[in-house]
Each structure stands twice: as C-alpha cells, then as structure tokens.
Amino acid sequence: MSAHAGPLASxxxxxxFIAVTVIGFLAARWHKADLGQLHEWGLGGRRFGTLITxxxxxxxxxxxxxxxxxxxxxxxxxxxxxxxxxYTILIFPILFAxxxxxxxxxxxxxxxxxxxxxxxxxxxxxxxxxxxxxGIIATxxxxxxxxxxxxxxxxxxxxNGEWPLLLAFAVLAAxxxxxxxxxxxxxxxxxxxxxxxxxxxxxxxxxxxxxxYGAIFAAVPRTKLLLQAGSANNWGGQSAYATLALGSAAxxxxxxxxxxxxxxxxxxxxxxxxxxxxxxxxxxLGLIALLGxxxxxxxxxxxxxxxxxxxxxxxxxxxxxxxxxxxxxxxVGVAFAAIAIGALVPAAIMSIACANLFTRNLWKEFVAPTCxxxxxxxxxxxxxxxxxxxxxxxxxxxxxAYAIQLQLLGGIWxxxxxxxxxLALYSQRLHPRALFLGWASGLAAGxxxxxxxxxxxxxYTLHIGTVSIPCYAALSALLLNIVVSYGLSLVWPSRHLGxx
Numbered sequence: 312m313s314a315h316a317g318p319l320a321s322x323x324x325x326x327x328f329i330a331v332t333v334i335g336f337l338a339a340r341w342h343k344a345d346l347g348q349l350h351e352w353g354l355g356g357r358r359f360g361t362l363i364t365x366x367x368x369x370x371x372x373x374x375x376x377x378x379x380x381x382x383x384x385x386x387x388x389x390x391x392x393x394x395x396x397x398y399t400i401l402i403f404p405i406l407f408a409x410x411x412x413x414x415x416x417x418x419x420x421x422x423x424x425x426x427x428x429x430x431x432x433x434x435x436x437x438x439x440x441x442x443x444x445x446g447i448i449a450t451x452x453x454x455x456x457x458x459x460x461x462x463x464x465x466x467x468x469x470x471n472g473e474w475p476l477l478l479a480f481a482v483l484a485a486x487x488x489x490x491x492x493x494x495x496x497x498x499x500x501x502x503x504x505x506x507x508x509x510x511x512x513x514x515x516x517x518x519x520x521x522x523x524y525g526a527i528f529a530a531v532p533r534t535k536l537l538l539q540a541g542s543a544n545n546w547g548g549q550s551a552y553a554t555l556a557l558g559s560a561a562x563x564x565x566x567x568x569x570x571x572x573x574x575x576x577x578x579x580x581x582x583x584x585x586x587x588x589x590x591x592x593x594x595x596l597g598l599i600a601l602l603g604x605x606x607x608x609x610x611x612x613x614x615x616x617x618x619x620x621x622x623x624x625x626x627x628x629x630x631x632x633x634x635x636x637x638x639x640x641x642x643v644g645v646a647f648a649a650i651a652i653g654a655l656v657p658a659a660i661m662s663i664a665c666a667n668l669f670t671r672n673l674w675k676e677f678v679a680p681t682c683x684x685x686x687x688x689x690x691x692x693x694x695x696x697x698x699x700x701x702x703x704x705x706x707x708x709x710x711x712a713y714a715i716q717l718q719l720l721g722g723i724w725x726x727x728x729x730x731x732x733x734l735a736l737y738s739q740r741l742h743p744r745a746l747f748l749g750w751a752s753g754l755a756a757g758x759x760x761x762x763x764x765x766x767x768x769x770x771y772t773l774h775i776g777t778v779s780i781p782c783y784a785a786l787s788a789l790l791l792n793i794v795v796s797y798g799l800s801l802v803w804p805s806r807h808l809g810x811x
Contacts, residue, residue, distance in 0.1 A: 315469035316635060316643045323644030324468060324651070327505070328482075331498045331652050335486030338493040349687040352491035353667045354423055355575045361584045363496055364576045367660070368585060369592050370499030371572045372399075372563065375460030375654035378506070378599060383626035385603025386612070389535025391548065393600055394555040399593040401560035407586035410564065411579035412736050424664075425570050425732045426672040432735055435743035436676050441750055442728050443672035446567040447665045447698075449721040453566070454661045454702035456718055457654040462706070463624050464647045464654075467631035473707060479655070480703050487659045487699075488692050492575055495659040502656050505649035507595065513646075514598045517605050517637045527601075530608035551770045551781040558786035562726040565733070567664035568657065606633040658699070666695040719769040723757035723785040730796045745799035753792030760784035 384392030
C-alpha cells in the first residue's frame, strides 16, 4: 500500500479534469446569449429548468469540502458530525415556502442579488451595502476551503507544492470568465454523476472489506457513537447538535452562491420542484458521513504510510487515505476526480455570486451609478478573478486552520442577513435603521462569542439562571438581531427613511 496513488490514478484524474475543462468552455455556447451582460453571465439569463437547477444547487451546496470535512468531523469528533444530515433536511421546507417569493420579487424588479432586494425594499443603500459586504466576506473562506479540499486530493495523488493548485485555479478562472454561471451548471452534471458512483462503490465495497457495518460500528469508540448526555442544569451535546442543525439550515440559503442558484432558475415552480427532489442529496450526505467511521474502523490514522498526509491535513486526509487503502488505482483516480471537480463547481458559483454583489451593490451604487450593462459585465468578470486570487493567496499564505476557523465565522455572519432578506419578505413593520442596528448587534455578538472560544468552536454556552445551554453562536446572535430589529422598528414606525 502506497502513501499516494499510482500513475494510472493520475492519468484518469487528469483525463476527467481535462474533459470538464472542455465542457466549461463549451458552456458559453449553451443557450447562446450576450455574456457581456451581467444577468446572462452571472445568472445564466434566468433560464435554468428543474433538472439543471437541481444539479446546480446540488453542486453549489454539496461541495468538495463537504465530501472531505463531514467524514473528517465524524472521524475526529464522532456523532456530532452527523448534524449535517438533519440540517440539510430542514433546509428544503424553507426553500419550498420562502424562496419562490424571493424569486418573484427579483424577477419582477430585475434584482440579481439579495442586496438588490434590500435596496429596493427599503430604499436604503447602506443597509444593502452591509448585506453585500457580509455576503462577500462570509463566502471568501468558503472558496478557500474548496481549495483545501482540492489540495488534499492532489496530495493523495502525490502532487505536493503550489503548482498543481495554481494550474487548477487558472483553469477555473479561464472558463468562469468565458462562460459565467453556465460553466458550473454544465459541469455539475458530470460532478454529481462521479460523486454518486463513488459513494455507491464506497458504501458497498468498503464495508464488505471491513466485515460489514456491524464490525465498523463495533470498531468506533463509544464516545464517538453517542452525543454528550444532557441534564436539567446542562443541556449538553443534544443542545449543541440541535442548534447547529437549526442555525445551519437557516443560514445556508442566505449565502450568495445559494441565492444565485435560486435566482438563476426559470420560475417559481422550478424552485418548489427542487425543494422536493433535493433531499436525494441528503441521503448521499448521510452515506458520505459514514466514511468517517469507515476510516476509523480501517485504522488509516495509525498507518505509517499515511503519516505525512495526516500530519499535513489532519482528519481531512481520512477519506483520501481510506480510498487509497480500499480501492484499486483506477477507481482512486475516479474518486479523486469527483472530489476535485466538486471543488471547482462551487468555487466558480461562489466567485460569480461575490462578483454580482460587488458589481451591483458596491460598484454601481457608490462608484459608477450610470455604468452600462456591458460595463457591469466587465467589472463582474474582473471581480470574480480577484475573488479567486484572494482565496488562493489566503490558502497558500496561511495555515489551513485559519481558513477553517474563519469559515465558522462565515456562518455566524451570513445568518445576520436573515431579517433584512427573509423576514422583510413578509413583514411591513421593519425599519431599515433598525435592521442595520440589528445586523450590527448580531454580527458583533456572534463574533465576540466565537472570539471568546479562540475561533476553535462555534458552540457558545449560554448561562440562563442555573441552566447551561450549549448553543450555536450564529443562532443565539440571530435572536439578538431579531429582537433589536423588531424592537427598534416600533420606535421608528416609518419604513422609508433609509439608513443614509
């Protein structure tokens, strides 16, 4: 058994990578239109039907880092990592009930971003700018983590150093510039097919080699199979688990890349249909999570051949090590390609979403109010490139732990946009100044909670009387945000004063 894959795996990996690169460039000819216009380049002309939206949202939300990080959490921390499964199930009723209404507002009024909606709803450019900046900053470490996922896979192929990541970045930047959102939409179909093949092979072949699922669970330490028990005075691991699931569900579709995927669809019914069929990805995620337990049962963390990988990437190397131990070289190439392509798709969508926000809600709002559609398109393309460069520089310059810690903050930050983006869809009583102060309060409180934990965890224990309640900091900060937003809206009853 080698510490990394052989030449055949690298050849298959390279062949699949080249194939999706070609598809990325050919996507510019799909639904041919003027890709110099921002709504065509950044939203695909709002033409995507049910099937393409399903692949796009799946590729958008179930990323390479999901494939790496969820099993890694199960491998390192145990059952708490399974929170990712119920939270993805909770997402879809929210998607079904709320986001068709947001799509209708955007379609009727030409909005391309959530911040566009806030700007139009409240005539409050500073509040809209705050929503845009929050979205961009929360997304940047998310893009960086896609690159971490790719780095882990490249290391499994024996490709260490910066040049393989730089090459992958150059390819991503080139076809995103050329084809816009059409590129990840087309590539997502290939990506999902590869991932489903990999998952099915893994959940059948690996347990057979390890003696079945009974033997796998028997090999996992009891402390990693169960959550910390709660009590009357300390709600324990169950409280942390439940609030992580609820807070993550509330936050996920607020990320700019998720909203971009929703707004690119061709109609309200497309969104509703996707809310009913996207749970197929939750089933896949549950199976992906079990890879962490399989890696424990296989003992890959104790194998000398993988010592360097675990030293460099920690638990994130668990899945590549498991695949290297369990599969023949040719299938390792397929599996690693699935993970790497699973990094390219969301990274492209994320950079496009950030470019949309910057162009519409910062550049056009404050720098060039009279810029044309073609000028908007050019600015968005350059911004997308800068965003990718920033994420690349970030991941190359800093230890991976910093990216992971900042990604925890990303969830805490993005959820603070919920009152202005989602609650404002239904409430006529919210005042833009109150929303701005609520956003600032939630942002400050959530960051302070994470900071008190040295950014190593997002679970902050609330003390209410004699009761200790471990809670996801994003959720408790959001409650403060909502209280401030609604409380101050009673003081400022007029909605249209703005925050200028």
